Amino acid sequence: MTAPKILAVDDDELSLLMLENLLADAGFAPLTAVSGAQALALLEREHVDLLISDLIMEGMNGLELLDRVRERYPNVPVIVVTARGSVESAVEAMRRGAYDYLAKPFNPEVLRITLQRALDYHHVVRENEQITGLLRERFTFQSIVTVNPAMKKLLELAARVAAARQTTVAIYGESGSGKEVLARAIHFAGKGLPAGFVAVNCAAVPEHLLESELFGHVRGAFTGADRDREGKFSLARGGTLLLDEIGDMPLPLQAKLLRVLQERVFEKIGSNTPISTDCRVIVATNRNLADMVAAGRFREDLYHRINVFPLVIPPLRERTDDIPLLCEHVLDQLRQHLGKPLPGISQKAMDAMLAHGWPGNVRELRNCLERAAILTDGELIRPEHLGFGAAGAPARETSAGPAPDTVQYALALPVDQLSLHALTERIMAITLERCGGNKSRAAQLLRIDRKAFYRG
Incomplete structure (x- = not known):
């Protein structure tokens, strides 16, 4: 395992040498600089895991160096050092973004523990940022694959409502059309965190448990309630609550939901204490709520309250122009998931x-x-692989004769880059990717020399 690189900065060369030895003895890889300017120059050409700097230095002092590092290298944690016995300047440094401070003379064990704690903390922070970034990238409007005009219009509307956190959004669409995917995209577009998205399937929770699932309960509220329990409205505080299959919510509970949406407060079962709710509410359904209202199976006042900003996802059969693009998108994922060309x-x-x-x-x-x-x-x-036949049996061939199989490519290039050479390069790249990087197989499919994949 590579030792973490620690950049030590001090204009007192003797103190710097002592600190360098302490860092090496503690198992770190020390780098040194005798000034703030030298430290910044070193940061430009070296990867550094942590910076530890004296506060009192000639020229650029420790606070100024801290400001520069925080501005240019925000992922590098900074620990400041003071020898004056006063913590005022150290507190100011922490206010400006330093992770911690140490006083001279150093206790070797305290130094080691403080540095390791800072490294561990920033490692977790970077990991969380990467995970959040990956989730944001996965659940964005741009990640929803479409060329269909109706879908593009839908995504434009969804992007507009993402900033309005207090507005209830109703997503309508058939089963499997991507209602939760769209809800997550709205959540992340509104700067929501991964843990802040909470989903409840109203059809999957038994009717007598759904109220507790949504609002929580206190100990002793009913038989079996042996402890307090937070509901989904509490868990979604500051984030987004998706009420999926809202059309299956029992009528008595619909009245309580209406109050929550209107007054932004709720009570746990067994408690009279009002709890404020601060979450975006998105509802989703594959039912026609207007027909349910007419039939008396859904409250009209709740319908108007949740239908403030309706979004209707068209079924896939109405946007067949998306099917080739969706196929390529899914195949890209399956190549990685299955590890096969x-x-x-x-x-x-x-x-x-x-x-x-x-x-x-x-x-x-x-x-x-x-x-x-x-x-x-x-x-x-081929068609027989798709399983479109009854009971999962292979689909029957309907054509009279066995037409030769062909392969489809979806090519998109900026107009100013369009050329026969560019199209050829793109086809070669797609084919190579589909073959899992196997140049011989790709060359065989394209009927070209394998050497063509090595030409610049």
Whole structure:
């Protein structure tokens, strides 16, 4: 394991030498600088895990160096050192972003523990930032694959409402159409954190437990309530609560939900203490709530309260222009998930997919392609791999003769970069990717010399 690099800065060369030896003895890899300017120059060319600097230095003092480092290298933790016996300047340094401070003379064990604690803390912070970044990248409006005009308009509307945290959003769409994916995109676009997204499927929770699931309960509220329990409204504080399948919520509970949305307060079961709620509420359903209102199965006042900003996701059968793009997107994911080359989809299979009704929408498409990817072995996906037949049986061939299989490429280039050479390079790159980096296999599919993949 590589020792963490610690940059020590002090204009007193004897103190710097002593600190360097202490750092080396503690198992760190020390770098040294005798001035703030030298430290900044070293940071430009060296990766540093932590900086420890004296506060009192000639020229650029420790506070000024701290400000520069925080501005240019915000991921490098800084610990300041003072020998004056006063903590005022050290407190000021921590106010400006230093992780901690140490007083001279150093206690070697305190020095080691303080540095390790700072390194561990910033490692966790960076890890969390990376995870949050990956989740934000995965659940963004840009990650929702579409070329369909209706879907693009829908995403524009969703992006607009993302900043309005107090506005209740209603997402309508068939099962598998991506209602939760859209809800998460709205959450992250509103600067929400990963843990701040809480989802409840109202159809999956038994009716007698749903109220406790949403609002929580106090100890002794009912038989079996042996301790206090937080509800989803509490857990979603500062974030987003998704009430999926809102049409399945019992009528008595709908009245309580209406009060929460209107007054932004609720009580736990067994308690009269009002608790304020501060979360965005998104509801989703595959039902026609207006028809349910007319039939007396959904409260009209709640319907108008949640229908402030409706978003309707069109079913996949109404946006078949997205199917080739979605297929390529899913195959890219399956290549990584399954660790096998997936050259693509034959034209006959693509025709079958375009003609399919997709009652399960995007979820069904993904499951269909995952099944096909498992069944294929370095070959194009054919209709029989899709399982469109009854009871999961292979789909029957409907054409009179066995037409030769073809492969489909989705190419998109900026107009100013469009050329035959650019298109050729893109086709080669896509084919190589589909073949899992196997140049021989890609060259065989394209009927070109393998050496073509090595040419600049």
